[in-house]
Amino acid sequence: MKTxxxxxxxxxxxxxCQNSAKKAGESGDTSVSLTAxxxxxxxPYYNLVFKNYAKVTGxxxxxxxxxxxxxxxxxxxxxxxxxxxxAYLNDAQLEEMPGEVVHIPTCMGAVVxxxxxxxxxxxxxxxxxxxxxxxxxxxxxxxxxxKINNEGVSLPDQEILFxxxxxxxxxxxxxxxxxxxxxxxxxxxxxxxKSLKWPVGMGAKGNPGVAGTISQTEGAIGYVGSEFAxxxxxxxxxxxxxxxxYIEPSIESISAAAQGEIPADTRVMVTNSSFPAAYPISGFxxxxxxxxxxxxxxxxxxxxxxxxxxxxxxxEDAQAQAxxxxxxxxxxxxxxxxxxxxRSVTYNGEPLLTE
Amino acid sequence: MNSDKITKAVLFxxxxxxxxxxxxxxxxxxxxxxxxxxxxxxxxxxxxxWDPTYGHEKYGALPFIVGTLxxxxxxxxISLPLSFSTSLFLGEYYRGTRVARILGxxxxxxxxxxxxxxxxxGFYVLRPMLIDLGFGGQGFGxxxxxxxxxxxxxxxxxxxxxxxISMVPNDLKEAAYSLGATRLEVITSVTIPAARxxxxxxxxxxxxRALGETMAVTMLIxxxxxxxxxxxxxxxxxxxxxxxxxxxxxxxxxSSLIAIGLLLFLMTGLINAIGKLIIKKMN
Numbered sequence: 358m359k360t361x362x363x364x365x366x367x368x369x370x371x372x373x374c375q376n377s378a379k380k381a382g383e384s385g386d387t388s389v390s391l392t393a394x395x396x397x398x399x400x401p402y403y404n405l406v407f408k409n410y411a412k413v414t415g416x417x418x419x420x421x422x423x424x425x426x427x428x429x430x431x432x433x434x435x436x437x438x439x440x441x442x443x444a445y446l447n448d449a450q451l452e453e454m455p456g457e458v459v460h461i462p463t464c465m466g467a468v469v470x471x472x473x474x475x476x477x478x479x480x481x482x483x484x485x486x487x488x489x490x491x492x493x494x495x496x497x498x499x500x501x502x503x504k505i506n507n508e509g510v511s512l513p514d515q516e517i518l519f520x521x522x523x524x525x526x527x528x529x530x531x532x533x534x535x536x537x538x539x540x541x542x543x544x545x546x547x548x549x550x551k552s553l554k555w556p557v558g559m560g561a562k563g564n565p566g567v568a569g570t571i572s573q574t575e576g577a578i579g580y581v582g583s584e585f586a587x588x589x590x591x592x593x594x595x596x597x598x599x600x601x602x603y604i605e606p607s608i609e610s611i612s613a614a615a616q617g618e619i620p621a622d623t624r625v626m627v628t629n630s631s632f633p634a635a636y637p638i639s640g641f642x643x644x645x646x647x648x649x650x651x652x653x654x655x656x657x658x659x660x661x662x663x664x665x666x667x668x669x670x671x672x673e674d675a676q677a678q679a680x681x682x683x684x685x686x687x688x689x690x691x692x693x694x695x696x697x698x699x700r701s702v703t704y705n706g707e708p709l710l711t712e
Numbered sequence: 713m714n715s716d717k718i719t720k721a722v723l724f725x726x727x728x729x730x731x732x733x734x735x736x737x738x739x740x741x742x743x744x745x746x747x748x749x750x751x752x753x754x755x756x757x758x759x760x761x762w763d764p765t766y767g768h769e770k771y772g773a774l775p776f777i778v779g780t781l782x783x784x785x786x787x788x789x790i791s792l793p794l795s796f797s798t799s800l801f802l803g804e805y806y807r808g809t810r811v812a813r814i815l816g817x818x819x820x821x822x823x824x825x826x827x828x829x830x831x832x833x834g835f836y837v838l839r840p841m842l843i844d845l846g847f848g849g850q851g852f853g854x855x856x857x858x859x860x861x862x863x864x865x866x867x868x869x870x871x872x873x874x875x876x877i878s879m880v881p882n883d884l885k886e887a888a889y890s891l892g893a894t895r896l897e898v899i900t901s902v903t904i905p906a907a908r909x910x911x912x913x914x915x916x917x918x919x920x921r922a923l924g925e926t927m928a929v930t931m932l933i934x935x936x937x938x939x940x941x942x943x944x945x946x947x948x949x950x951x952x953x954x955x956x957x958x959x960x961x962x963x964x965x966x967s968s969l970i971a972i973g974l975l976l977f978l979m980t981g982l983i984n985a986i987g988k989l990i991i992k993k994m995n
Contacts, residue, residue, distance in 0.1 A: 426962050523935035525960025548765040551960050559946050560935030
């Protein structure tokens with residue numbers, strides 16, 4: 358499998374790799390070509406900013422959207438300059454990597470609850486309602502529990518159809534992480550993961566599949582990545598956060614989810630944020646790279662190019678472009694943490710960024 | 713070396729290459745599925761549990777084997793009367809006429825439509841129609857998937873049977889007519905017996921296609937990884953679960969998916985073998 362993936366990657370990034378090797382070898386040439394691969398969730402954002410970076414600096418960044426798992430494997434096999442993943446590496450995964458790996462958060466996204474009920478413009482869902490709907494305990498839209506929570510809304514006497522992802526996905530991971538935090542029952546019976554053993558409902562492939570099935574089926578409810586939902590202007594429910602507020606998902610309320618204490622290595626799921634304005638099913642996506650950049654035959658120019666690029670990626674310049682493609686920018690506190698991590702990245706023990 | 717020898721050598725090496733390809737495929741499928749079979753043993757085939765949750769992973773292929781067999785058999789049953797009548801119409805009653813030619817072209821055209829287009833049509837047209845007709849729930853499930861599969865395999869069975877039926881020698885039929893047989897009698901006692909091995913082959917071919925069909929099924933079957941409780945329940949098939957889950961799978965799950973691939977490979981092989989056997993017996 359490893360060789361199979363590397364092969365795919367080699368084909369995808371073939372030209373870029375050649376460039377990178379050639380340019381890194383030339384002395385005095387400061388422009389470098391970087392190769393990366395991983396998560397598909399931030400792909401539209403990465404495509405946009407990577408292109409803009411190439412325009413400004415002449416440094417090309419080639420990114421292959423092969424999935425988070427592939428991104429981690431590619432970094433492990435050292436066939437990319439950095440990888441990208443929607444789920445941070447847990448301690449066991451870090452242990453398996455051949456060198457120390459650091460995480461750089463690059464932008465934020467969320468999982469929104471989409472539904473199809475003609476005439477219902479606003480739907481408020483508390484965490485206990487989410488638990489009951491997605492565990493199959495509430496099966497009809499006119500259930501008393503739903504009515505109490507949505508006064509003044511006429512909910513139809515219709516069956517609820519839960520539509521979930523049929524493929525493995527970071528979106529499912531964020532969704533199930535949130536559900537496990539707010540529902541003990543969910544945590545015990547279903548758990549967290551990229552694909553799950555679903556108690557009820559049916560599966561559809563990808564965000565377009567889920568959103569398409571919901572839009573074609575009256576009475577359907579499901580979860581969709583925010584970047585897709587915002588771009589398609591899909592109707593979404595307000596979800597209650599842990600301060601008791603019902604929050605509509607938006608660029609601002611997603612960013613607000615990271616307004617709290619996060620650990621210095623940024624490896625944290627910010628779902629169920631206690632910040633009052635925060636949309637609770639939000640999360641980071643990360644870029645991963647080796648802390649010591651002098652491995653294999655990497656030139657210092659290539660290593661420097663990598664961290665300088667990532668330093669730009671978390672800067673205001675790049676972050677301001679996130680909202681254009683429906684991603685939420687990192688809050689200032691997170692940017693500071695990311696910059697601090699980048700300053701700990703070394704080449705032969707010497708930090709690559711100093712100021 | 714003369715050109716004859718060169719041609720022979722080229723043809724020989726190309727055939728060997730094909731053989732090697734099939735062997736290599738089998739080899740990598742077996743290699744990839746080893747860890748799943750080591751962990752679960754034969755339980756993998758008979759267990760209906762598919763739990764990908766990290767920490768207590770457990771994989772069994774039964775829901776997908778059952779889903780695949782039910783949808784394919786149902787599709788074959790649904791398509792049988794349609795394709796058989798069409799092939800009789802084309803190959804016997806209206807053989808050589810303009811109507812048959814046009815209809816034949818249209819049937820062949822059906823075979824050329826990409827499966828994703830069938831899936832879209834099923835999703836946006838067939839499914840709402842089934843809901844309106846009151847076929848229960850939201851129109852996703854085994855029945856809808858079988859229906860779309862039936863439509864997809866009609867051209868395969870029809871084309872082949874049609875070809876064979878029109879190849880039945882006229883002498884035979886004329887002999888029957890001269891003995892005073894009616895048209896229906898000629899069909900049942902001369903045409904069908906003479907063409908039956910080809911007809912059976914056509915249906916086996918189309919059954920094989922139904923087994924491996926992926927996209928259209930994924931869009932309509934509901935993708936729930938449990939043994940379906942009935943015709944109108946949601947379910948999943950072997951090809952569909954592989955296409956859905958392969959992207960983000962690793963470790964034991966990946967191995968289990970490859971093992972399902974191996975089972976599908978063996979199943980198709982087995983069905984082809986049975987088909988060959990039937991044809992041989994009939995001749």
